[in-house]
Amino acid sequence: MINPRPGSYLLGGIRRLGAVTVFFVRLLLRCVPSLSRPRLLIMQVYNAGARSLIIIMLAGLFVGMVLGLQGYDLLQRFGSEEALGTAAALGLLRELAPVITALLFAGRAGTALASEIGLMRATDQLTAMEIMAVDPLGYVAAPRFLGGVIAMPLLTAIFSMIGLFGAQLVGVQLMRVDRGVFWSQTQGSVDLHDVSEGMVKSVVFGIACSLIAVYEGYHAEPTAAGVGLATTRTVVASSVIVLLFDYVLTAAFL
Numbered sequence: 001m002i003n004p005r006p007g008s009y010l011l012g013g014i015r016r017l018g019a020v021t022v023f024f025v026r027l028l029l030r031c032v033p034s035l036s037r038p039r040l041l042i043m044q045v046y047n048a049g050a051r052s053l054i055i056i057m058l059a060g061l062f063v064g065m066v067l068g069l070q071g072y073d074l075l076q077r078f079g080s081e082e083a084l085g086t087a088a089a090l091g092l093l094r095e096l097a098p099v100i101t102a103l104l105f106a107g108r109a110g111t112a113l114a115s116e117i118g119l120m121r122a123t124d125q126l127t128a129m130e131i132m133a134v135d136p137l138g139y140v141a142a143p144r145f146l147g148g149v150i151a152m153p154l155l156t157a158i159f160s161m162i163g164l165f166g167a168q169l170v171g172v173q174l175m176r177v178d179r180g181v182f183w184s185q186t187q188g189s190v191d192l193h194d195v196s197e198g199m200v201k202s203v204v205f206g207i208a209c210s211l212i213a214v215y216e217g218y219h220a221e222p223t224a225a226g227v228g229l230a231t232t233r234t235v236v237a238s239s240v241i242v243l244l245f246d247y248v249l250t251a252a253f254l
Contacts, residue, residue, distance in 0.1 A: 023215050030138035031146055044147025048109040048210075049154055055104055060159040063100060064166025067091055071167070072175045084177055085186035088167035093190065093198045094253075097160040099246050102205035105152060106238035110213040113144050114234040117217030118227035126218075141218055145210045152206025153199055160198065197253045204245055209238045 034041060071087040117140060120126050126136040164186070171177040213234045220230035 019219075020211070020215055023218070024211055026137060027142055027145055027211070027214070030135065030142040033138055034142040034146060037143065040143045041146055041150075044143045045150050046147075048105075048113070048144070048147045049151030051112075052105060052108045052151070052155060053158070055108060056101060056155045056159050057162050059100060059104055060097070060162035061166040063096060063159075064088065064092065064163030064168075065170045067096070067163065068167035068170030068175070072171055072177070081175070081177055082181045083185055084167070084171045084175075085182040085184075086189040088164060088171070089186045089190050090194060092160050092163040092167075093194050095198075095246075095250070097163060098156050098198050098201035098205055099242060101156045101159045101202065102152065102209055102242045103239055105148070105155065105206075106209045106213075106235055106242065109148060109151070110209050110234045110238050111231045113148065113210070113213040114217035114220070114230050115227055117141065117144070117214060118220035118230045121218065121220050122222040122224070122227055124222070137218075141214045145214050148210030148213065149203070149206040152209070153202040156198060156202035193253075197249075200253075201246065201249050204249060205242050208241045208245060212238050212241065 067088050068084065071084050071091075072081060075081050075083055075087065117126075120136075120140065126140065129136040129139065168179075168182060172179045172182055216230040216234045216237075217227075220226045
């Protein structure tokens with residue numbers, strides 16, 4: 001059996017990138033009319049955001065607690081335990097909160113979006129909409145895309161707040177760092193640039209994860225195996241893209 005040439009993989013990747021770009025442009029054109037249906041949009045924000053809230057809060061609490069333990073152990077070696085609030089706040093706001101939220105979002109909400117739209121494709125619901133002169137891209141895909149984009153920054157902000165609480169819980173209650181010093185260091189070291197970096201990352205990650213989930217579900221094969229493959233591709237592609245964009249955006253901000 002002859003293996004395909006490496007150039008064929010490159011050509012396939014370029015074609016797929018072009019297909020995703022064209023789909024993204026078409027999706028953006030449908031987003032403006034979707035804003036005229038606020039009830040549907042709020043429902044999708046609830047599905048993508050509120051239903052991911054528990055896992056986001058739990059992950060934020062434990063990540064903050066681990067950050068407090070590791071940060072205290074590291075700073076203690078240099079006699080700088082008072083800077084624990086600074087380390088926790090900057091680590092969460094600029095890096096950990098947007099990245100971990102995006103990965104959890106891809107695993108929970110992204111897979112749900114891909115499987116839901118994929119099942120609609122498998123059961124010919126999207127085809128039925130086209131027959132009835134209803135645009136499935138504007139009625140199904142665009143509201144779910146916007147819901148994910150809106151939900152991601154909100155989930156990131158919640159993750160940051162719960163994470164800071166977890167770091168404070170360990171640092172102040174367990175490691176006996178002074179509460180006033182912890183919060184004064186946090187307030188003095190965090191500025192608008194740090195907050196905006198995390199928010200920009202969360203918006204970019206929200207666009208990327210929602211786009212991948214909607215695209216994979218919309219173009220899934222109309223079979224059970226096709227829907228499962230689309231769900232798997234959503235998680236893998238979203239995770240890789242999030243980590244890639246995280247490096248690019250971090251380098252750009254620095």
